[in-house]
Amino acid sequence: MENIKKDIEELENKLKNYAYEYYTLDNPTISDYEYDVMYKRLLKYYDDYPELLSNNSITRQVGYSISKKFEKYTHQYSMYSLDNVFSIDELYEFDNRINKEVDNYSYVVEPKIDGLAISLTYENGKLITGATRGNGLVGEDVTNNVKTITDIPLVLSENIDITIRGEIYLKRSQFNKINDDLKANNQNTFVNARNAAAGTLRQLDSKVVAKRKLSAFFYNVANYQELNIRTHYDSLLYLKKLGFVVNDQIKQAKNINEISSIINDIENNRDINDYDIDGAVIKINQFDVQEKLGFTTKYPKFAIAYKFVAEQLETKLLDIEYTVGRTGKVTPNAILEPIFISGSTVSRATLHNYDFIKTLDIRLNDIVIIHKAGEIIPEVVSVVNEKRAIDSKKLEFIKECPICHAPLIKIDDSVDYYCSNKECPAIIVEGLVHFASRNAMNIVGVSISSIKEFYKLGWLKKFSDFYKLEDYKQDIINLKGYGEQSYLNIISSINNSKDVSLDRLLFGLGIRFLGAKSARLICKKFNDINEIINAKYDDFITINEIGDKIATSLIDYFSDKENIDEINKLILLGVNTKTNNINLTKDSYFANKNIVLTGTLEKYKRKELQSILESLNANVVSSVSKNTDIIIYGKEAGSKLSKGQQLNVYLMDENELLNILDKELE
Numbered sequence: 116m117e118n119i120k121k122d123i124e125e126l127e128n129k130l131k132n133y134a135y136e137y138y139t140l141d142n143p144t145i146s147d148y149e150y151d152v153m154y155k156r157l158l159k160y161y162d163d164y165p166e167l168l169s170n171n172s173i174t175r176q177v178g179y180s181i182s183k184k185f186e187k188y189t190h191q192y193s194m195y196s197l198d199n200v201f202s203i204d205e206l207y208e209f210d211n212r213i214n215k216e217v218d219n220y221s222y223v224v225e226p227k228i229d230g231l232a233i234s235l236t237y238e239n240g241k242l243i244t245g246a247t248r249g250n251g252l253v254g255e256d257v258t259n260n261v262k263t264i265t266d267i268p269l270v271l272s273e274n275i276d277i278t279i280r281g282e283i284y285l286k287r288s289q290f291n292k293i294n295d296d297l298k299a300n301n302q303n304t305f306v307n308a309r310n311a312a313a314g315t316l317r318q319l320d321s322k323v324v325a326k327r328k329l330s331a332f333f334y335n336v337a338n339y340q341e342l343n344i345r346t347h348y349d350s351l352l353y354l355k356k357l358g359f360v361v362n363d364q365i366k367q368a369k370n371i372n373e374i375s376s377i378i379n380d381i382e383n384n385r386d387i388n389d390y391d392i393d394g395a396v397i398k399i400n401q402f403d404v405q406e407k408l409g410f411t412t413k414y415p416k417f418a419i420a421y422k423f424v425a426e427q428l429e430t431k432l433l434d435i436e437y438t439v440g441r442t443g444k445v446t447p448n449a450i451l452e453p454i455f456i457s458g459s460t461v462s463r464a465t466l467h468n469y470d471f472i473k474t475l476d477i478r479l480n481d482i483v484i485i486h487k488a489g490e491i492i493p494e495v496v497s498v499v500n501e502k503r504a505i506d507s508k509k510l511e512f513i514k515e516c517p518i519c520h521a522p523l524i525k526i527d528d529s530v531d532y533y534c535s536n537k538e539c540p541a542i543i544v545e546g547l548v549h550f551a552s553r554n555a556m557n558i559v560g561v562s563i564s565s566i567k568e569f570y571k572l573g574w575l576k577k578f579s580d581f582y583k584l585e586d587y588k589q590d591i592i593n594l595k596g597y598g599e600q601s602y603l604n605i606i607s608s609i610n611n612s613k614d615v616s617l618d619r620l621l622f623g624l625g626i627r628f629l630g631a632k633s634a635r636l637i638c639k640k641f642n643d644i645n646e647i648i649n650a651k652y653d654d655f656i657t658i659n660e661i662g663d664k665i666a667t668s669l670i671d672y673f674s675d676k677e678n679i680d681e682i683n684k685l686i687l688l689g690v691n692t693k694t695n696n697i698n699l700t701k702d703s704y705f706a707n708k709n710i711v712l713t714g715t716l717e718k719y720k721r722k723e724l725q726s727i728l729e730s731l732n733a734n735v736v737s738s739v740s741k742n743t744d745i746i747i748y749g750k751e752a753g754s755k756l757s758k759g760q761q762l763n764v765y766l767m768d769e770n771e772l773l774n775i776l777d778k779e780l781e
């Protein structure tokens with residue numbers, strides 16, 4: 116609980132500071148997305164621990180301090196801000212909440228322009244005031260500046276009293292021009308178009324404002340009741356008629372599925388527009404329904420902002436940890452200050468190799484940008500040079516294996532370093548883990564931690580040792596955490612593995628470059644392992660899809676006497692080495708299908724599953740389209756799954772996948 120209190124306090128302080136930078140200084144130091152994610156985390160805490168919520172909380176405050184540069188303006192109709200969501204799932208929840216309270220409603224979806232909100236008041240068709248949102252109740256009077264914006268009519272085509280809301284923004288092209296000019300005059304440039312627009316509108320000199328050429332879109336009539344307008348969409352048509360610029364991507368929608376397809380279009384157009392957007396706004400169309408729903412303490416219940424998910428966030432690189440893989444390859448990993456990104460907390464990310472570190476000049480204590488595309492392992496993509504700390508330290512790559520201290524070497528022209536010791540414990544253990552893995556020998560009864568433990572105890576060093584574990588029956592039963600039943604499970608799983616098809620054994624041997632698919636292709640050509648051992652380079656290279664690298668690697672592997680001895684031991688211990696039990700003629704369920712993987716699966720790593728599916732002649736592709744046949748999804752599946760739903764793609768969960776694979780692979 117103390118930790119939670121501390122965390123909440125920290126979030127409150129940070130958010131208040133960021134809000135001040137954003138609203139008052141027009142100079143944010145973090146991305147909107149980061150802000151939103153932190154804000155959500157805070158809200159989540161208060162959901163779980165409502166007793167910790169105080170009146171001082173930023174979540175209770177509607178707005179922020181107002182600068183003293185301009186006259187205050189009290190809004191006749193308060194300007195609300197919107198709650199955010201980041202997924203279609205949350206939109207369904209939003210709709211469920213509405214559905215519980217009201218009937219007969221529909222929606223309007225609009226792009227969320229990344230500018231700053233403005234309220235304009237016209238009397239008798241003449242522009243009287245323009246004001247910023249401020250804290251929603253009181254804003255700043257920026258009428259003189261607003262009058263310089265050509266998108267804003269000074270006189271309307273009808274002599275009416277109307278209060279409208281819209282977004283002031285800078286066109287991207289104009290933003291670039293302004294920054295070029297500032298640069299040419301050795302002045303500070305703007306971080307982005309939104310800050311430039313905000314900074315410009317709040318210039319005291321209207322001549323500067325006029326020169327910078329702001330633009331505006333309008334999306335709301337505050338006094339619709341007086342004007343007898345019934346729906347939001349009608350109000351937009353009316354705004355257009357009066358001479359205001361209304362965004363042309365605004366559409367009506369009946370339900371969340373239609374909304375998600377419109378959002379998709381908006382996101383796809385994102386790069387084509389000459390203006391920045393950061394999401395979409397979804398509003399109930401019928402004003403009477405809006406009124407029935409009303410407001411929470413902070414937000415309207417009838418509208419919500421859907422924010423596009425940024426996949427990149429900043430955090431601090433605290434340390435480097437090196438891991439040694441099955442091939443001996445040494446991978447540097449960044450140890451990060453934990454950060455919440457794309458649905459989970461990340462504290463490690465891959466740095467790939469030393470060349471990568473050098474090229475990007477990544478140093479200890481640097482602020483780095485982390486990328487996580489939903490399901491992929493997070494990676495460091497760049498360094499924020501402006502935020503480099505004085506205590507940043509250049510990274511020297513290690514010279515010795517972190518496990519066995521043998522010197523590291525480079526193989527061929529690879530950028531990677533490898534442990535030079537064939538007997539390196541890391542290499543041996545990773546090799547055993549690979550041999551036992553699900554799509555190799557499928558010895559699922561022996562966990563990775565058991566493999567490590569048996570290795571340490573000296574019972575398991577080579578593949579053949581799995582089949583001799585019975586010699587340690589009593590020792591295993593007596594081991595802490597084991598017992599009779601565990602022992603039986605282990606042995607039965609090992610015995611079952613004797614009958615798996617030869618391609619799995621070939622893959623399990625861990626021959627460099629040889630994946631599950633290639634192993635299967637090779638087994639189609641030969642009758643047993645001896646034929647494969649005795650095959651020539653040309654026999655391999657003539658197999659479709661087997662290239663020089665794999666062929667050379669196979670020849671190397673089988674010319675090593677130790678490897679052959681080990682294979683012979685496996686044969687003597689009763690492991691199947693013939694290809695006759697591979698049902699290669701049968702057409703796989705997955706054959707020729709376009710498959711997309713998304714989310715986290717429990718039993719498979721993504722790469723493993725991809726290689727299995729490819730060995731079954733499936734095409735594994737990365738993005739969802741109408742040509743996708745199947746989406747295999749795991750936990751925390753994101754936009755791909757929702758896109759699949761829209762496109763009526765067949766959705767397969769892990770249980771169904773395992774059932775089919777069990778049949779296919781036996």
Ligand SMILES: [Zn+2]
Binds near residue numbers: 536539
């Ligand atoms: Zn080593």
